[in-house]
Amino acid sequence: MTITIALPSKGRMKEDASAIFERAGMTISAVGNDRSYRGRVEGWDDVEIAFLSASEISREIGNGTVDFGVTGEDLMREGFAEVDKRVEFCARLGFGHADVVVAVPEIWLDVDTMADLVDVAADFRARHGRRLAIATKYWRLTQQFFSSQHGIQLYRIVESLGATEGAPASGSADIIVDITSTGSTLRANHLKVLQDGVILHSQACLVRARKENHAGEPAVQAIIDAVRAAL
Numbered sequence: 104m105t106i107t108i109a110l111p112s113k114g115r116m117k118e119d120a121s122a123i124f125e126r127a128g129m130t131i132s133a134v135g136n137d138r139s140y141r142g143r144v145e146g147w148d149d150v151e152i153a154f155l156s157a158s159e160i161s162r163e164i165g166n167g168t169v170d171f172g173v174t175g176e177d178l179m180r181e182g183f184a185e186v187d188k189r190v191e192f193c194a195r196l197g198f199g200h201a202d203v204v205v206a207v208p209e210i211w212l213d214v215d216t217m218a219d220l221v222d223v224a225a226d227f228r229a230r231h232g233r234r235l236a237i238a239t240k241y242w243r244l245t246q247q248f249f250s251s252q253h254g255i256q257l258y259r260i261v262e263s264l265g266a267t268e269g270a271p272a273s274g275s276a277d278i279i280v281d282i283t284s285t286g287s288t289l290r291a292n293h294l295k296v297l298q299d300g301v302i303l304h305s306q307a308c309l310v311r312a313r314k315e316n317h318a319g320e321p322a323v324q325a326i327i328d329a330v331r332a333a334l
């Protein structure tokens with residue numbers, strides 16, 4: 104059986120992902136020329152590498168079209184409901200750290216916690232004639248956190264495809280749910296993270312698609328063991 108591992112072909116996780124495999128004793132070389140989207144691993148003849156973007160990798164693992172991948176936990180949890188039934192998070196790799204957070208305008212002086220936001224959402228329609236609007240590209244994580252965990256039902260998600268932090272200032276939304284690492288983009292846009300507003304601490308993970316043909320396949324466990332030993 105050939106085992107396919109999807110690794111980032113570009114973007115912020117590319118270099119660190121390759122370095123982990125190198126340390127794991129799995130040296131990757133491109134098949135054909137340097138711009139090829141296929142690779143192989145020296146000494147591991149039954150393993151092939153597919154180079155994809157981090158977001159494509161999460162989709163391919165969730166659909167089971169690749170066996171393993173390196174991608175952000177946020178992308179997996181946003182992409183698939185009940186993701187732990189579909190995939191196994193085999194290892195947290197120690198890079199690509201970012202938090203998915205709820206952030207509100209700094210000038211909302213009396214809003215510091217999710218409980219405060221529950222009150223704001225409840226009053227919003229009476230005060231403003233419409234529901235609280237949340238800009239995000241993380242609509243699944245937002246719905247789980249607001250509706251299931253905090254019982255907030257009165258809100259509207261405004262899907263954002265970029266520059267989410269600008270939405271409150273431009274008036275297209277009241278608050279945001281987005282990723283932050285250094286916090287500088289939030290500060291530049293006069294937004295603050297709620298004290299209990301971290302939805303997910305994300306980082307790059309080695310993720311395995313739960314596939315029946317993995318049982319009894321020694322190379323599957325060998326890959327997991329090699330990567331864990333490299334951490």
Ligand SMILES: Nc1ncnc2c1ncn2[C@@H]1O[C@H](COP(=O)(O)OP(=O)(O)OP(=O)(O)O)[C@@H](O)[C@H]1O
Binds near residue numbers: 199
């Ligand atoms: N400062 C950051 N901003 C955004 N994502 C970050 C940051 N730090 C780490 N990440 C993580 O990087 C991953 C996204 O990486 P990247 O933007 O390279 O991939 P992508 O979404 O596939 O790229 P593209 O949008 O170009 O297709 C996510 O898992 C995210 O959590």
Ligand SMILES: O=P(O)(O)OC[C@H]1O[C@H](OP(=O)(O)OP(=O)(O)O)[C@H](O)[C@@H]1O
Binds near residue numbers: 268282286287288289
């Ligand atoms: O907390 P910080 O360190 O400021 O990082 C957070 C910002 O970085 C990312 O945007 P980026 O400009 O990298 O582009 P992207 O959304 O295309 O990844 C992300 O979408 C945030 O806007």
